Amino acid sequence: MTTAAAWADAMLAIRLFAIAPCALGGIALRAAAGPVRERWLAELRTVLPATTRLRRMPPGIDDARLLGGLDLVATLACGRPRVERGLLAEADLGVVLVPMAERLPPGTAARLSLALDTGEVALERDGLARRFPARIGVIALDEGADGDERLAAGLADRLAFPLDLTALSLAGTEREPHDPRALAAAGDIFPRVVAGEGVITGLCEAALRLGIVAPRATLLALRVARALAALAGRETVAAADAAGAVRLVLAPRAGPAAPPATPPPAADTEPPPDQAEAGAGAETPPPPPPPPDDASPETTPDLDQLATSATAEQVLAAVEAALPAGLLARLRPADNGARRGPSAAGRAGTLHCARQRGRAIGVESGDPRAGRRLSLIETLRAAAPWQRLRAAAVGAPGGKRQRLFLTRDDFRVIRFHQPRQSTTIFAVDASGSAALHRLAEAKGAVECLLADCYVRRDQVALIAFRGREAEILLPPTGALARARRSLAACPGGGATPLAAGIDAARQLAEAERRRGRTPVLVLLTDGRANIGRGGATGRGVAEADALAAARALRAIRLAALLVDTAPRPQPLTERLAGEMGAAYLALPHVEPERLSAAARAVGAGAR
Amino acid sequence: MMAAHYPFTAIVGQEEMKRALLIVAIDPAVGGVLVFGDRGTGKSTAVRALAALLPPMRTMAGCRWGCDPAEPQAFCAECRGRGATRRGRGKLVAVPMVDLPLGATEDRVVGALDLERALAHGERAFEPGLLARAHRGFLYIDEVNLLDDHLVDLLLDVAASGENVVEREGISVRHPARFVLIGSGNPEEGELRPQLLDRFGLSVEVRTPETLAERVTVMRRHEAFTRDPGAFAAAWAAEEARLRDEIVAARARLGAIDVPETTLEHVARLCMRLGTDGLRGELTLLRAARALAALEGKMICDESHVAAVATPALRHRLRRNPLDETLATIKVERAVAALMAS
Numbered sequence: 001m002t003t004a005a006a007w008a009d010a011m012l013a014i015r016l017f018a019i020a021p022c023a024l025g026g027i028a029l030r031a032a033a034g035p036v037r038e039r040w041l042a043e044l045r046t047v048l049p050a051t052t053r054l055r056r057m058p059p060g061i062d063d064a065r066l067l068g069g070l071d072l073v074a075t076l077a078c079g080r081p082r083v084e085r086g087l088l089a090e091a092d093l094g095v096v097l098v099p100m101a102e103r104l105p106p107g108t109a110a111r112l113s114l115a116l117d118t119g120e121v122a123l124e125r126d127g128l129a130r131r132f133p134a135r136i137g138v139i140a141l142d143e144g145a146d147g148d149e150r151l152a153a154g155l156a157d158r159l160a161f162p163l164d165l166t167a168l169s170l171a172g173t174e175r176e177p178h179d180p181r182a183l184a185a186a187g188d189i190f191p192r193v194v195a196g197e198g199v200i201t202g203l204c205e206a207a208l209r210l211g212i213v214a215p216r217a218t219l220l221a222l223r224v225a226r227a228l229a230a231l232a233g234r235e236t237v238a239a240a241d242a243a244g245a246v247r248l249v250l251a252p253r254a255g256p257a258a259p260p261a262t263p264p265p266a267a268d269t270e271p272p273p274d275q276a277e278a279g280a281g282a283e284t285p286p287p288p289p290p291p292p293d294d295a296s297p298e299t300t301p302d303l304d305q306l307a308t309s310a311t312a313e314q315v316l317a318a319v320e321a322a323l324p325a326g327l328l329a330r331l332r333p334a335d336n337g338a339r340r341g342p343s344a345a346g347r348a349g350t351l352h353c354a355r356q357r358g359r360a361i362g363v364e365s366g367d368p369r370a371g372r373r374l375s376l377i378e379t380l381r382a383a384a385p386w387q388r389l390r391a392a393a394v395g396a397p398g399g400k401r402q403r404l405f406l407t408r409d410d411f412r413v414i415r416f417h418q419p420r421q422s423t424t425i426f427a428v429d430a431s432g433s434a435a436l437h438r439l440a441e442a443k444g445a446v447e448c449l450l451a452d453c454y455v456r457r458d459q460v461a462l463i464a465f466r467g468r469e470a471e472i473l474l475p476p477t478g479a480l481a482r483a484r485r486s487l488a489a490c491p492g493g494g495a496t497p498l499a500a501g502i503d504a505a506r507q508l509a510e511a512e513r514r515r516g517r518t519p520v521l522v523l524l525t526d527g528r529a530n531i532g533r534g535g536a537t538g539r540g541v542a543e544a545d546a547l548a549a550a551r552a553l554r555a556i557r558l559a560a561l562l563v564d565t566a567p568r569p570q571p572l573t574e575r576l577a578g579e580m581g582a583a584y585l586a587l588p589h590v591e592p593e594r595l596s597a598a599a600r601a602v603g604a605g606a607r
Numbered sequence: 608m609m610a611a612h613y614p615f616t617a618i619v620g621q622e623e624m625k626r627a628l629l630i631v632a633i634d635p636a637v638g639g640v641l642v643f644g645d646r647g648t649g650k651s652t653a654v655r656a657l658a659a660l661l662p663p664m665r666t667m668a669g670c671r672w673g674c675d676p677a678e679p680q681a682f683c684a685e686c687r688g689r690g691a692t693r694r695g696r697g698k699l700v701a702v703p704m705v706d707l708p709l710g711a712t713e714d715r716v717v718g719a720l721d722l723e724r725a726l727a728h729g730e731r732a733f734e735p736g737l738l739a740r741a742h743r744g745f746l747y748i749d750e751v752n753l754l755d756d757h758l759v760d761l762l763l764d765v766a767a768s769g770e771n772v773v774e775r776e777g778i779s780v781r782h783p784a785r786f787v788l789i790g791s792g793n794p795e796e797g798e799l800r801p802q803l804l805d806r807f808g809l810s811v812e813v814r815t816p817e818t819l820a821e822r823v824t825v826m827r828r829h830e831a832f833t834r835d836p837g838a839f840a841a842a843w844a845a846e847e848a849r850l851r852d853e854i855v856a857a858r859a860r861l862g863a864i865d866v867p868e869t870t871l872e873h874v875a876r877l878c879m880r881l882g883t884d885g886l887r888g889e890l891t892l893l894r895a896a897r898a899l900a901a902l903e904g905k906m907i908c909d910e911s912h913v914a915a916v917a918t919p920a921l922r923h924r925l926r927r928n929p930l931d932e933t934l935a936t937i938k939v940e941r942a943v944a945a946l947m948a949s
Contacts (some may be wrong), residue, residue, distance in 0.1 A: 023833075063710040070722075081722045110750045111709050117651070124711035124737060127722040154793065157646050195830065204822040213815045216647035218822065219829055362713065362757070381720050385777060388729030479795050 003172030006165070010040060011176050013161040013248060016227040018047045019186050021095055021137025023223050024160040025116055028101070028151050030142040031165035037141070039173055040165060044139065046178055053094030055087055059103065063125065066111060070126035072376055076404065081128065088112075088121045089132035101140035102149040109152035112138060116158045126377050160220040162252040186230040193226040195237040202239075202315025206246045210254040221249040243318035366413040378412035380404075422518040423459040423476045424449065427505040428487070429525035429565065430466040431496035442524045442565045443487055449522060450480050450487075459517070461508055462486055465501030467494035468535045472504065476512060495537075498529035499545035502580070506553050520559050523582070526566035527573030543572060550580035561585065561598055611836035614843035615656035616850055618649055619825045620816050626899070627809045627919050628657045631787045633857045634898040638808020638891055639766060639788030641751070641799070641923065648813040649825075650791040654747050658704030660847055662855055664743060665697040671735065672782050673700065673742050683783055703744030705737050705786075707762075709753060716758060717765075717773050718780065733780045738762075738771045741786040751790030752799050759799075762788060763806045808891045809916075810923035812936070857901035864897050866908045873910050873946065877917060880942045883924040892920040914943045 017024055031037040048054065063069070068086035075082045088096065088111075096112070098104060104112075115121055121134045138159060142151045156162065200222065207218045225245035229237045363378040383406050390405035426446050453460050460483045462474040474486045502523070509519035531537060532545035553560065560582035564573045569586040577584035585598050618625060627640050642650045666673040667686050674686045676697040707716065718736030725731065737746065746762070748754055765771050771784040790807065792799070804810065816822050832839040871893070878889045895916040900908040922935045
């Protein structure tokens with residue numbers, strides 16, 4: 001897509017979002033902080049009505065600010081509990097701007113998702129139980145530099161527009177004239193816009209063909225199609241609107257394996273538009289539940305509307321025309337789609353760990369001066385029952401009555417719990433020689449170790465090296481079932497870039513350390529290195545580079561286990577293990593139990 | 608809050624989940640339900656719809672915990688005190704479906720000192736928490752895998768004992784808290800601790816509908832509902848009423864269902880073959896099968912009922928390879944098939 005076209009779509013997304021922020025969820029904007037994003041945000045502010053609140057959510061926001069809680073100052077001042085609304089409630093009927101959305105902790109993303117789903121915030125905190133309306137739209141600013149960090153999938157799923165401006169330069173991004181009245185008019189029409197059978201079927205079909213599994217995407221596409229119709233001043237969704245919605249909402253989400261194009265089910269037998277409604281019931285019987293005998297809700301007749309509505313065929317034809325050539329046919333390679341989104345998930349606690357304080361798990365009485373954090377609310381709670389008694393004991397000497405009587409026993413400090421979480425990094429040699437030998441066994445061994453990690457609630461990461469380079473198949477995650485899947489899907493073949501594999505493992509281990517985790521490396525290789533750093537060929541170079549990489553690994557003092565997968569233990573591999581300071585195991589003689597015992601020993605040493 | 612709920616009967620597909628929810632609605636003793644699966648598959652919708660579907664329940668008038676007049680043996684201390692004099696029929700209230708939102712603090716979950724009264728009047732009073740509100744109903748935790756571990760432990764403990772004991776801030780309270788725990792989540796966002804899995808009675812997996820027809824129906828109904836929730840609910844009212852009657856009838860029938868010796872043997876053999884740990888699996892399987900028989904209007908619980916609920920009742924209890932969810936499902940199905948054939 002050209003810059004101009006991409007920018008036009010980005011502008012269109014803003015206008016559509018402004019029509020119904022709450023119904024469309026929001027925009028996931030992937031772009032580095034820079035002039036292009038600034039211009040886009042400036043446009044957003046211009047287009048959103050002046051009355052719409054735009055609240056910026058600070059990164060690392062805590063629950064008290066996000067959801068609300070006890071307003072301490074007011075509570076102390078007036079002597080009765082006062083509620084402070086959180087950011088989500090304050091942003092009601094407005095827009096929440098989430099910077100650094102790719103680093104949003106899964107918990108925060110889930111809280112935002114819940115607010116998007118229900119349009120309200122349920123507060124059950126600090127002895128308060130309240131519900132506040134929070135009809136919000138979300139602009140998630142995803143600044144992830146590479147494929148590694150992405151917006152949490154659960155939240156991305158609820159935002160209609162995935163926009164990617166990373167490739168855009170400022171040159172092609174003109175500001176567009178903006179007509180507030182047209183937008184207001186579209187906002188009035190939007191609730192009345194009707195989509196016919198054909199549009200719904202067409203959108204579902206398009207989603208299926210694009211390999212989109214998440215049902216929400218299709219629902220959002222339908223709403224965007226309605227918003228497009230509203231923007232054009234129509235009260236019925238036309239084929240062009242549906243095509244636009246597919247382009248904006250569905251195409252960027254295109255997934256991996258589309259099922260073979262369904263033999264045109266509805267399209268062929270589609271009755272003439274004016275009978276579409278009557279025919280629909282028969283053609284798409286709601287499979288399991290029998291529709292209620294009389295007025296099934298989905299057959300509310302709206303014949304006059306449907307007379308002008310598009311058929312599924314028209315929608316699909318428009319979609320084909322609107323999408324870049326071949327997108328429907330040639331879908332992305334399998335792993336690209338599968339890794340979309342979720343790769344950033346499953347990292348519960350990374351941010352908390354970065355604070356080096358762990359998570360608060362409760363309070364205990366104690367002295368807040370010893371460098372521990374005072375829990376004001378719990379302290380007040382502890383002091384509250386005694387106020388009358390203490391006031392009486394002091395005798396309230398005539399003048400001003402002291403508001404609060406606190407004694408040392410009342411102090412409550414927060415207990416933190418920081419589990420020493422470790423990340424096991426599996427670096428698997430998937431080269432041709434290894435595949436020939438025992439890639440399958442190596443995979444089996446990793447599965448054994450995965451089961452151990454599961455019990456310990458460790459995170460795992462998976463690196464495979466083959467051909468010319470090493471690839472992170474799975475960034476550190478707690479979802480071990482995914483680790484197993486990516487492992488099973490990992491193909492074998494090609495040369496052995498052992499040095500690259502070791503280097504990749506070292507970089508990942510260092511990144512994990514920065515996150516406050518303890519990395520442990522399990523390297524599985526047959527040691528037949530034949531590609532050096534930077535792709536140099538030749539066994540001699542490759543082995544020298546591998547040994548150098550091993551020494552670099554030792555320098556960061558990483559606990560490691562090297563599993564030799566060659567049929568006969570190789571002297572080089574053993575030397576490699578020595579150079580990297582790793583424990584060495586030769587797979588041919590290893591039972592799974594011994595393997596996991598060895599991995600455990602290494603892991604225990606790291607802790 | 609939205610006035611009208613999406614009707615339970617209007618949920619497309621997801622038969623396993625719907626059936627599991629109905630089973631625990633008929634016999635809460637089956638235990639909680641764990642719903643895991645893809646995003647946007649109507650997990651929360653189904654759970655919230657269930658509460659709206661259930662007939663109202665009777666509670667002792669004036670009881671703050673909502674004791675059941677029909678079960679004097681389970682009365683709270685206050686009801687026991689006045690029990691004889693104020694038996695009566697009690698008053699009708701809706702079955703509670705309590706949401707435990709993420710970010711809830713422990714004091715709101717178990718209950719704590721009433722801050723307002725403490726600050727304003729210097730009284731030490733107990734303010735019941737979510738567990739008290741969920742008594743005789745459901746406690747729903749969306750994204751249960753994101754909930755803090757110590758809260759999950761606490762919930763499971765109370766759910767198992769049926770009683771909430773609060774000892775904090777100089778308050779000592781115990782009150783009945785019998786509820787069905789329903790947890791939902793997406794395994795891609797982190798897994799539940801393996802130790803917790805088998806504390807849930809049933810475990811169901813939900814999947815995205817794959818056929819075009821199903822997807823179109825989902826979309827159509829969803830749109831109709833968003834457009835006019837009231838009219839949509841009204842259109843499904845007859846269907847809802849029919850299912851509600853079935854639940855009421857099934858509950859009445861439950862005690863009278865005959866579980867023949869052969870069924871008991873079948874259950875025991877199935878659990879032995881699968882090597883499930885402990886008796887909990889067998890008991891849950893048996894109860895679930897009985898509830899299913901009641902739902903289907905049968906008076907005898909036979910092997911077919913056991914087979915129908917074996918997967919949700921057992922799939923999370925196989926400890927052999929905790930990584931392999933699909934394998935667990937297949938294992939159970941195979942064992943069932945083998946037993947049925949023999």
